[in-house]
Amino acid sequence: MKAKKENQENGAPLSKSALRRQREREQRLETILGAAQTLFAGEGYHKASMEKIADSAEVSVGTLYFYFKNKEDLLVKLLSQIGFDLRNMLGAAFKSADISMEGIREAGRIFFAEFCPHYPESIAIFFRESVGQSELVEAHRKKIFDKLIDDVRQALIRVCDNQGARFQSDLSAEVMATSIMGMFERIAYQYLIWQDRSEDLAVIGQDAVDFIIGGIERLFR
Amino acid sequence: MKAKKENQENGAPLSKSALRRQREREQRLETILGAAQTLFAGEGYHKASMEKIADSAEVSVGTLYFYFKNKEDLLVKLLSQIGFDLRNMLGAAFKSADISMEGIREAGRIFFAEFCPHYPESIAIFFRESVGQSELVEAHRKKIFDKLIDDVRQALIRVCDNQGARFQSDLSAEVMATSIMGMFERIAYQYLIWQDRSEDLAVIGQDAVDFIIGGIERLFR
Amino acid sequence: MKAKKENQENGAPLSKSALRRQREREQRLETILGAAQTLFAGEGYHKASMEKIADSAEVSVGTLYFYFKNKEDLLVKLLSQIGFDLRNMLGAAFKSADISMEGIREAGRIFFAEFCPHYPESIAIFFRESVGQSELVEAHRKKIFDKLIDDVRQALIRVCDNQGARFQSDLSAEVMATSIMGMFERIAYQYLIWQDRSEDLAVIGQDAVDFIIGGIERLFR
Amino acid sequence: MKAKKENQENGAPLSKSALRRQREREQRLETILGAAQTLFAGEGYHKASMEKIADSAEVSVGTLYFYFKNKEDLLVKLLSQIGFDLRNMLGAAFKSADISMEGIREAGRIFFAEFCPHYPESIAIFFRESVGQSELVEAHRKKIFDKLIDDVRQALIRVCDNQGARFQSDLSAEVMATSIMGMFERIAYQYLIWQDRSEDLAVIGQDAVDFIIGGIERLFR
DNA sequence: TATGAATGAGGGTTCATTCAT
DNA sequence: GATGAATGAACCCTCATTCAT
Numbered sequence: 040m041k042a043k044k045e046n047q048e049n050g051a052p053l054s055k056s057a058l059r060r061q062r063e064r065e066q067r068l069e070t071i072l073g074a075a076q077t078l079f080a081g082e083g084y085h086k087a088s089m090e091k092i093a094d095s096a097e098v099s100v101g102t103l104y105f106y107f108k109n110k111e112d113l114l115v116k117l118l119s120q121i122g123f124d125l126r127n128m129l130g131a132a133f134k135s136a137d138i139s140m141e142g143i144r145e146a147g148r149i150f151f152a153e154f155c156p157h158y159p160e161s162i163a164i165f166f167r168e169s170v171g172q173s174e175l176v177e178a179h180r181k182k183i184f185d186k187l188i189d190d191v192r193q194a195l196i197r198v199c200d201n202q203g204a205r206f207q208s209d210l211s212a213e214v215m216a217t218s219i220m221g222m223f224e225r226i227a228y229q230y231l232i233w234q235d236r237s238e239d240l241a242v243i244g245q246d247a248v249d250f251i252i253g254g255i256e257r258l259f260r
Numbered sequence: 261m262k263a264k265k266e267n268q269e270n271g272a273p274l275s276k277s278a279l280r281r282q283r284e285r286e287q288r289l290e291t292i293l294g295a296a297q298t299l300f301a302g303e304g305y306h307k308a309s310m311e312k313i314a315d316s317a318e319v320s321v322g323t324l325y326f327y328f329k330n331k332e333d334l335l336v337k338l339l340s341q342i343g344f345d346l347r348n349m350l351g352a353a354f355k356s357a358d359i360s361m362e363g364i365r366e367a368g369r370i371f372f373a374e375f376c377p378h379y380p381e382s383i384a385i386f387f388r389e390s391v392g393q394s395e396l397v398e399a400h401r402k403k404i405f406d407k408l409i410d411d412v413r414q415a416l417i418r419v420c421d422n423q424g425a426r427f428q429s430d431l432s433a434e435v436m437a438t439s440i441m442g443m444f445e446r447i448a449y450q451y452l453i454w455q456d457r458s459e460d461l462a463v464i465g466q467d468a469v470d471f472i473i474g475g476i477e478r479l480f481r
Numbered sequence: 482m483k484a485k486k487e488n489q490e491n492g493a494p495l496s497k498s499a500l501r502r503q504r505e506r507e508q509r510l511e512t513i514l515g516a517a518q519t520l521f522a523g524e525g526y527h528k529a530s531m532e533k534i535a536d537s538a539e540v541s542v543g544t545l546y547f548y549f550k551n552k553e554d555l556l557v558k559l560l561s562q563i564g565f566d567l568r569n570m571l572g573a574a575f576k577s578a579d580i581s582m583e584g585i586r587e588a589g590r591i592f593f594a595e596f597c598p599h600y601p602e603s604i605a606i607f608f609r610e611s612v613g614q615s616e617l618v619e620a621h622r623k624k625i626f627d628k629l630i631d632d633v634r635q636a637l638i639r640v641c642d643n644q645g646a647r648f649q650s651d652l653s654a655e656v657m658a659t660s661i662m663g664m665f666e667r668i669a670y671q672y673l674i675w676q677d678r679s680e681d682l683a684v685i686g687q688d689a690v691d692f693i694i695g696g697i698e699r700l701f702r
Numbered sequence: 703m704k705a706k707k708e709n710q711e712n713g714a715p716l717s718k719s720a721l722r723r724q725r726e727r728e729q730r731l732e733t734i735l736g737a738a739q740t741l742f743a744g745e746g747y748h749k750a751s752m753e754k755i756a757d758s759a760e761v762s763v764g765t766l767y768f769y770f771k772n773k774e775d776l777l778v779k780l781l782s783q784i785g786f787d788l789r790n791m792l793g794a795a796f797k798s799a800d801i802s803m804e805g806i807r808e809a810g811r812i813f814f815a816e817f818c819p820h821y822p823e824s825i826a827i828f829f830r831e832s833v834g835q836s837e838l839v840e841a842h843r844k845k846i847f848d849k850l851i852d853d854v855r856q857a858l859i860r861v862c863d864n865q866g867a868r869f870q871s872d873l874s875a876e877v878m879a880t881s882i883m884g885m886f887e888r889i890a891y892q893y894l895i896w897q898d899r900s901e902d903l904a905v906i907g908q909d910a911v912d913f914i915i916g917g918i919e920r921l922f923r
Numbered sequence: 924t925a926t927g928a929a930t931g932a933g934g935g936t937t938c939a940t941t942c943a944t
Numbered sequence: 945g946a947t948g949a950a951t952g953a954a955c956c957c958t959c960a961t962t963c964a965t
């Protein structure tokens with residue numbers, strides 16, 4: 040009977056103790072996810088054994104399996120959270136993309152100057168540890184990528200429309216959005232994971248965004 | 261035994277049987293690498309056990325350890341070969357990049373229209389299976405990426421010089437080159453590994469390259 | 482708490498609420514035993530976890546441990562109940578065995594035509610799930626078998642006496658009774674557990690009983 | 703590539719070393735099966751961990767998994783061997799069953815006076831440890847029982863034919879054979895596993911066989 | 924009484940690696 | 945050089961049992 044309630048989303052009022060228990064539950068879940076995130080990012084997904092994670096989260100192995108179906112599930116949940124956080128932070132910027140390129144530029148700034156330096160572990164997990172681990176994890180990675188790419192694609196189309204320009208095809212916009220994701224990804228990997236130049240990332244990100252915008256503006260000529 | 265090996269490395273003439281043995285040795289090495297490549301790409305690095313690889317290459321497990329120090333070494337060697345092949349195919353194109361953008365365009369064409377459809381397993385290993393496996397493997401991945409990025413960077417600088425333009429900084433060129441690598445990577449991942457649209461890759465690649473060139477040309481305005 | 486329990490065991494009158502509580506307690510106990518019986522028979526003793534049993538009985542795991550010392554105890558109680566039910570149903574028949582073989586025949590009919598088709602789960606637990614689980618459970622199984630065998634033995638001796646025949650030894654009667662139990666057991670296992678021919682069991686049982694009676698009557702020649 | 707050769711049943715002559723290796727292989731297999739048999743019978747299937755078995759057989763855990771797919775497979779192989787041994791020992795007696803009951807009597811003698819006292823562990827595994835362990839094991843148990851029952855059934859039919867008697871139906875013979883198996887089983891369980899009266903088993907077995915024969919002869923009246 | 928989250932020992936299994944032949 | 949049986953550490957996971965609420 041694992042996680043029978045999960046999300047008590049019905050409107051029934053909860054008793055005080057029930058509320059507290061739910062809060063504790065969520066706290067513990069966060070603690071575990073945090074420990075897993077740190078260990079996955081630090082030692083790698085495979086070297087981070089369930090026992091290590093349990094120790095690090097100061098719970099027993101059994102508790103891990105009470106909150107998560109298995110190790111893979113732990114990674115998937117972590118991934119979902121990262122994906123949610125990312126889209127959450129970038130969402131507003133993308134939505135503000137209209138006539139000018141400012142929305143795009145802002146999204147780049149948020150990613151490189153805010154997200155990367157503050158959540159390097161998330162970057163490591165999203166771009167390194169979750170790669171090629173299993174079909175299920177890949178499916179989740181793909182879903183997150185697809186959503187992010189779609190966010191970018193829609194922003195691009197909106198800007199274009201407003202500028203009176205047009206993409207040659209639907210595919211073109213998708214390819215451009217995909218390209219942008221790839222640029223973000225590799226620059227984060229290169230300058231945050233492989234080199235630790237998190238202070239330079241703001242500048243580096245600007246360069247990258249300039250490059251991107253140059254590529255986009257070509258459409259308006 | 262050591263003496264024999266040294267023979268192979270200096271100019272001393274080899275006896276007929278020694279020649280044959282060396283040839284056989286290289287063939288067997290290739291066979292093993294091929295089997296490993298197929299299994300790594302197909303089942304994943306971890307699920308592809310040394311036993312499976314040995315079976316697939318029709319040798320014994322012991323033989324694997326005669327030719328390769330350990331499983332990690334097998335992946336590293338595979339990676340080196342892939343890196344070599346990639347640079348080999350793209351090298352000429354990059355070197356031909358001078359005034360016009362044709363060299364860049366040609367490199368993109370070779371990558372998307374030639375390399376990807378012909379060596380999907382190499383793509384899967386380079387961009388998926390070798391990611392986050394160990395410090396050593398990551399070091400090799402980084403080295404290959406660094407070289408490729410440097411190839412692109414030099415081509416970019418040459419084109420710029422010839423156009424009378426200049427990068428704001430050395431970093432800018434590097435960032436641009438890194439971005440380009442990221443685009444190639446993600447597009448290959450998206451349209452070759454996740455979706456199987458190898459026939460569309462030529463067109464998709466052209467779109468991506470157009471995007472890149474647009475970004476670059478901005479420098480010349 | 483102890484005092485209350487003792488109340489239930491002496492003749493002291495119980496208050497209305499106490500009565501209700503006792504009734505509820507017994508109902509709950511039955512519910513749990515029922516759920517356990519179904520799960521043990523359906524999934525097997527080991528695969529039926531305490532959590533599954535709790536879920537199925539719509540109580541919490543803790544409640545299980547309030548009513549039963551541990552999982553083994555649950556099986557033992559179940560076994561006792563089955564043993565009691567069996568002897569209860571067969572008892573009258575055995576006691577009626579006097580001159581003729583009709584008592585024996587009736588006991589066989591009850592077992593194969595009544596008990597087996599109506600309580601296949603009991604059969605599965607008694608003859609399959611409780612086998613070789615632990616020393617304690619084996620001890621209980623043995624006790625039940627011993628009692629049943631003794632019932633048969635006494636019936637056999639009575640019939641013999643009345644026919645003026647005699648067993649060679651006390652052991653002979655016991656061996657014969659044991660044999661009869663073995664026949665009942667294996668036929669139930671074969672035609673109820675392994676094959677599902679519960680409708681044929683009545684006929685099959687008659688055949689078996691004829692065989693038995695033939696063996697017994699030999700003593701009277 | 704586990705057990706690639708298993709049974710080198712082609713006619714190719716084996717080299718000396720290959721012969722030795724095969725012999726060693728078979729010896730080790732026997733050693734493991736022996737250790738497993740002793741532990742399964744002594745501690746019970748579940749309490750006998752793979753590590754204990756490995757220790758007892760003086761091999762490593764890995765070696766266990768080289769020779770057997772998993773723990774269940776170990777039990778199944780053991781069961782098959784026991785089934786083979788049983789039929790082997792009883793086979794000749796059953797085949798000799800023709801006009802008289804001597805074949806049947808002989809089979810009983812072999813089972814109770816030879817097999818049981820010499821192979822009590824086999825009895826414990828066949829009748830106790832392998833019961834209700836898994837669907838696969840049950841399937842194997844059933845197959846063995848079916849074969850033994852069929853051996854008995856054919857012997858019964860042969861004796862009947864020669865006596866000019868007839869079974870009421872095909873089912874009758876099967877039921878009688880099944881009954882006999884059940885008698886053998888429970889007597890062995892009662893007097894060998896639960897009580898240790900292996901010296902009395904010969905006498906007890908005779909009583910049981912007399913009972914059986916009485917039951918059979920009824921057909922000839 | 925009832926709950927169910929937490930525990931942690933224990934089990935089965937895998938697989939990279941070694942080494943005698 | 946080649947073989948493949950043997951090793952054993954390490955891992956993931958289960959589940960009976962407990963106990964604070």
